[in-house]
Amino acid sequence: MYGLGILKGMMVTLKNFVRPPFTVQYPEERLTQHPRFRGEEFVWYEERCTGCASCAKYCPLGIIRIVTDPSQEAPQEGGKYALEVFDIDIGRCMFCGLCVEACPYDALFMGSGFERARFRRDELVITIEDLRAAPKRPSTWFRPQLEAKGYDPHAGQTLAWDEVGRHEAPDLQAMAKRWVERQG
Numbered sequence: 001m002y003g004l005g006i007l008k009g010m011m012v013t014l015k016n017f018v019r020p021p022f023t024v025q026y027p028e029e030r031l032t033q034h035p036r037f038r039g040e041e042f043v044w045y046e047e048r049c050t051g052c053a054s055c056a057k058y059c060p061l062g063i064i065r066i067v068t069d070p071s072q073e074a075p076q077e078g079g080k081y082a083l084e085v086f087d088i089d090i091g092r093c094m095f096c097g098l099c100v101e102a103c104p105y106d107a108l109f110m111g112s113g114f115e116r117a118r119f120r121r122d123e124l125v126i127t128i129e130d131l132r133a134a135p136k137r138p139s140t141w142f143r144p145q146l147e148a149k150g151y152d153p154h155a156g157q158t159l160a161w162d163e164v165g166r167h168e169a170p171d172l173q174a175m176a177k178r179w180v181e182r183q184g
Ligand code: SF4
Pocket: 058, 059, 060, 061, 062, 063, 064, 088, 092, 093, 094, 095, 096, 097, 098, 099, 100
């Protein structure tokens, strides 16, 4: 029938006209982020970092630069290297979190912030000083120990290096037992 299409279109308009908006008036209003949200400032615990550079090696974009001083604290005996440079160019970061996954010591966490607009690209490089000064509100992404205790970085509580916990070490005996069982 002539005009039915127009009527249907008007009904859609009318329905959406009275529906409450999904968007908020940022920056006056902010949406609540999930605790696993991968934010931009990164949370780094220097006390745990050995300078192994696994995070830099695993970054697909090669945007982490680490320079260490091997003369510190006998690294050949398992002590830590001193870090001189730890830069992350978040202007190119895709927040995949592979660097966090790769860290064997749970020294690096994704951050929980998202407001870092700058006029110049070079101002988007996070330096070691920035990492040291950043608020320690780690994202719970890839950190089940934080999720298990219900930590929410957006609630405002900061965590020190000895409060963030570690992944459970794998139970090698149980793994070996399961393997033997599978062999039948
Ligand atoms: S989040 Fe991904 S892209 Fe960004 S620094 Fe880490 S590994 Fe690189």
